[in-house]
Amino acid sequence: MSQLLTREEICVPENEVYHRTCLLTDAALTYCPGCGHGTAHRLIMEVIEEMGLQADTIGVAPVGCSVLAYDFMDIDMQQAAHGRAPAVATGIKRLYPDKFVFTYQGDGDLAAIGTGETLHACNRGENITIFFVNNGIYGMTGGQMAPTTLPGMKTATSPFGRDTESMGYPLKITELIAMLPGTYYVTRQSVHTPQNVRKAKKAIEKAIQYQKLNRGLNFVEIVSNCNSGWKMTPLESNKWMEENMFPYYPLGDIKVPKQN
Amino acid sequence: MAKVKGEIVVNTERCKGCELCVPVCKEKTIAMSGLLNSKGYHYATSANEDCNGCTNCAIVCPDGAITVYRVKLEAA
Structure with a gap:
């Protein structure tokens, strides 16, 4: 083979090493440039494609930035009322115990209005998988303070920074649900660098495989950026996330199954 | 000479110009184009021949705009 290959000679299907998964539709993602939602969508769909679960998966879309997830994921989807995705997923899983059922939720959906549904679904040990994208802010509605907003963080409704005396402390819901006996696998990942994306993909694979064991709820938190809400460029917001979000929301497995 | 040769193809209409791909490229292959796509974003493009197809x-890429190709080169 010649050392001087042209671009046309290299770009042929047999040399392809990475392409966008076919389980994402051709619709343009409605997320802001650099938002972690797109990567999170892609990882979940890649894993479902690799496991051949397209026909056996039912997803539940939340309310929030990812409200249109059913437009992007080429699988069976159901839209839930704000915060009620774990309750809807509970019903779906109980009716179709052989299907893989997951919810995809943001922090305003899962940790604010849906706290009750989330905690009780986890406490009941429902055999579903929850993907939780935490960016510490209400992104879709214009960057208001969320329960997960960091102390001192400026948002549209806390312009002088979150004051913990009057506004309380950020809710570490992932640590909270890890204490419940109904959860089986609880982990926190991020998707801002290639290494973290690879780790997050492995965690998503585990969360999907463990659902087949029928041992409880699997929970994957993805700490993400919200560059529009944080008023930064995508690269600045990723740096800010590393410096400020990760000390409060440390990455890694929080609860792993004992026998592994 | 590198033992592998890679090449990227950017879906320029899907790219939103977030620039997340630029710092992760160890070969500094990716740069932002001076041209705009139909949505008005400066899209990512391949700026040199050093790509090794690391993916x-x-x-x-949050929008899945990049397809990567890689070939193994035989020793000259």
Whole structure:
């Protein structure tokens, strides 16, 4: 083979090493440039494609930035009322115990209005998988303070920074649900660098495989950026996330199954 | 000479110009184009021939705009 290959000679299907998964539709993602939602969508769909679960998966879309997830994921989807995705997923899983059922939720959906549904679904040990994208802010509605907003963080409704005396402390819901006996696998990942994306993909694979064991709820938190809400460029917001979000929301497995 | 040769193809209409792919490219292959796509974003483009097909850019791309190709080169 010649050392001087042209671009046309290299770009042929047999040399392809990475392409966008076919389980994402051709619709343009409605997320802001650099938002972690797109990567999170892609990882979940890649894993479902690799496991051949397209026909056996039912997803539940939340309310929030990812409200249109059913437009992007080429699988069976159901839209839930704000915060009620774990309750809807509970019903779906109980009716179709052989299907893989997951919810995809943001922090305003899962940790604010849906706290009750989330905690009780986890406490009941429902055999579903929850993907939780935490960016510490209400992104879709214009960057208001969320329960997960960091102390001192400026948002549209806390312009002088979150004051913990009057506004309380950020809710570490992932640590909270890890204490419940109904959860089986609880982990926190991020998707801002290639290494973290690879780790997050492995965690998503585990969360999907463990659902087949029928041992409880699997929970994957993805700490993400919200560059529009944080008023930064995508690269600045990723740096800010590393410096400020990760000390409060440390990455890694929080609860792993004992026998592994 | 590198033993592998890679090449990227950017879906310029899907790219939103977030630039996340630029710092993760160890070969500094990716740069932002001076041209705009139909949505008005400066899209990512391949700026040199050093790509080794590591797929780092493609897996951090939130919009899945990058397809990566790689060939093994035989020793000259």
